Amino acid sequence: MFVVISGTNRRGSNTARVAAVCVRYLESQGHEVKLLDLIDLPPEVLSPDAYFDRPAGLATFQAAIDEAEGLLTVLPEYNGSFPGVLKLFIDMLEFPRTLTQLPSAFVGVAAGRWGGLRPVEQIEQVFNYRNALLYWKRTFIPAVHEALDEDGELSDEGLAKRLHALLDGFAAFAKTNARSAQ
């Protein structure tokens, strides 16, 4: 099972729409997929007690990642980085085991022309620190507010092809690098 994270909790986010594109494509290729949208995080994650007394609503997030054969994170650029809620979410996951050797890939989205290059490179440092197994390709979606059509699909054929190639490549990478086999 693959997990796709929509890496912001902003209501109406374009990140969630791109995450949905990824879920639909992976499912169309026969993969089982679970979407985790950070908009569903329990508000108690902001409690000062959350670090030692994990909010109950986090359990479904933790369980999905524990079961995942691969983790795809779709993340937007906020202030030249990735959203604080995404870092908080990572900080809430059980340490140190959760991301260890977990095949992981990233799709960056941004209003700007660099398509989330900065947040992807920054979050890769965090995943490397947590000993995740990073897929070497990434996809960036610049001007994301103009990139999706009324059906919520990518209107640029070349971009859609690059995203599909990333997803196909990552699915194969995850299967040949399963963490149980490490």
Ligand SMILES: Cc1cc2nc3c(=O)[nH]c(=O)nc-3n(C[C@H](O)[C@H](O)[C@H](O)COP(=O)(O)O)c2cc1C
């Ligand atoms: C708090 C905040 C900070 C942002 N900072 C940047 C930025 O540094 N660079 C950029 O290209 N877009 C920036 N944006 C625009 C987002 O990239 C844009 O909203 C895009 O649709 C992806 O974010 P979304 O998933 O929230 O829609 C920012 C948006 C928000 C809400």
